[in-house]
Structures are given as structure tokens and as C-alpha cells.
Amino acid sequence: MADILIKTDSHYKVNRGRIRKLIENFLGERKVRHKVEVSLSVVGDRQMKKLNNDYRKLDMTTDVLSFPLSPMESGTVFVDAPDNILRLGDIVISYPQVIESASEEDKLVDDKIDELIIHGLKHLLGQHHE
Numbered sequence: 071m072a073d074i075l076i077k078t079d080s081h082y083k084v085n086r087g088r089i090r091k092l093i094e095n096f097l098g099e100r101k102v103r104h105k106v107e108v109s110l111s112v113v114g115d116r117q118m119k120k121l122n123n124d125y126r127k128l129d130m131t132t133d134v135l136s137f138p139l140s141p142m143e144s145g146t147v148f149v150d151a152p153d154n155i156l157r158l159g160d161i162v163i164s165y166p167q168v169i170e171s172a173s174e175e176d177k178l179v180d181d182k183i184d185e186l187i188i189h190g191l192k193h194l195l196g197q198h199h200e
Contacts, residue, residue, distance in 0.1 A: 093108055096187075110187065115167065118167070119131040121162060131164055134161065134162065159194045161187060168182050
């Protein structure tokens with residue numbers, strides 16, 4: 071069972087039911103059996119640029135950032151929390167970047183959001199770029 075916390079500004083419309091199902095399916099496919107908590111924030115470019123500047127020292131916006139609760143290396147094991155809830159961390163998506171990328175790639179906005187959430191979840195589970 072996943073507790074999925076979704077925060078968006080009112081002018082960034084997302085399909086919360088679709089997002090919850092996507093995350094639950096993704097975690098189920100990876101055989102995550104614990105109670106899990108994941109946070110998703112949908113923000114504008116100004117906020118995403120600030121996050122990039124604060125945490126990555128990059129003065130630019132990006133489409134997605136992930137903030138694992140605890141840094142994981144591939145192949146390591148999660149430690150059980152006292153309340154038995156596995157808190158993976160936070161995913162942040164820039165809605166304006168989603169719109170731009172979806173248009174450039176000729177994709178639906180919801181499909182692009184799904185792609186970025188999966189990308190963020192992989193990072194939260196310890197999978198990183200080369």
C-alpha cells in the first residue's frame with residue numbers, strides 16, 4: 071500500500087488518480103511490499119530553478135528532480151523504519167517543462183508526467199544516470 075502525497079498549484083492540473091495508480095503499479099512490479107510513502111510536487115519553472123540552484127548549484131530549470139529520503143546506492147537494502155513505513159522521498163516536476171517537452175515530443179501531457187514520475191521513482195529507488 072502506498073501513501074502518495076500530491077501537491078500542485080491550482081493552475082497545474084494533474085490526474086491524481088492516474089498518478090496514484092502509476093506509482094502503485096510501478097512499486098508493485100518491483101515487489102515493494104512495505105507500506106510506502108512518496109511525495110510528488112508539481113511546480114513552476116521559477117520554483118524548479120530555485121531548487122536546482124539550492125541543491126545542485128545549477129542556475130536553470132529542469133523537468134524533474136528527485137530527493138531520496140536517504141541516499142541509496144544500487145544494491146543496498148532499505149532499513150525498516152520504526153513505524154514500518156518506507157519513506158522513499160520527494161519527486162518534483164516542473165509543469166511548464168512538461169508542457170514544452172510533451173509538445174516537442176508529440177506526447178500527451180499525462181504521458182509525459184507519467185514518464186517523469188517513473189524517472190523520479192527510479193532515482194528514489196537508487197537507480198541513477200551514467
